[in-house]
Amino acid sequence: MAENRSSKRQRWRLPCEIVYDGGRQRSFVVDLSETGLFVQTGARLRPGTEVEVRLTLDRRPAPVVLRTRVARTKQVPSHLMSVARSGIGLRLLDAPDDYLAVLADLKSGAR
Numbered sequence: 001m002a003e004n005r006s007s008k009r010q011r012w013r014l015p016c017e018i019v020y021d022g023g024r025q026r027s028f029v030v031d032l033s034e035t036g037l038f039v040q041t042g043a044r045l046r047p048g049t050e051v052e053v054r055l056t057l058d059r060r061p062a063p064v065v066l067r068t069r070v071a072r073t074k075q076v077p078s079h080l081m082s083v084a085r086s087g088i089g090l091r092l093l094d095a096p097d098d099y100l101a102v103l104a105d106l107k108s109g110a111r
Contacts, residue, residue: 012106017063019052020045029055030085034095034103036071040087045070051090057102064102067093 054063068090
């Protein structure tokens with residue numbers, strides 16, 4: 001399958017909290033880039049839904065807050081959960097400077 005993302009994703013597992021209309025859930029970011037990220041979650045959100053992502057990072061005193069929109073969803077049957085991840089692909093609506101600094105830290109090996 002051809003890669004059609006506008007930015008190369010960095011694989012990284014980071015704790016986060018997602019906040020959406022009607023709920024909130026602790027989750028994990030699986031990969032991220034300048035334009036989007038994939039969050040491992042069982043939350044069933046439709047494409048187009050706005051989601052706030054709060055990244056918790058070791059070196060930052062407060063979470064980095066991202067405004068995103070669901071671009072795609074991936075649902076995996078429960079019997080395949082050990083080999084595949086359910087989750088949501090999110091497109092950034094804006095990329096705050098703190099987030100870009102996080103990406104630079106990850107690329108350089110710092111965290």
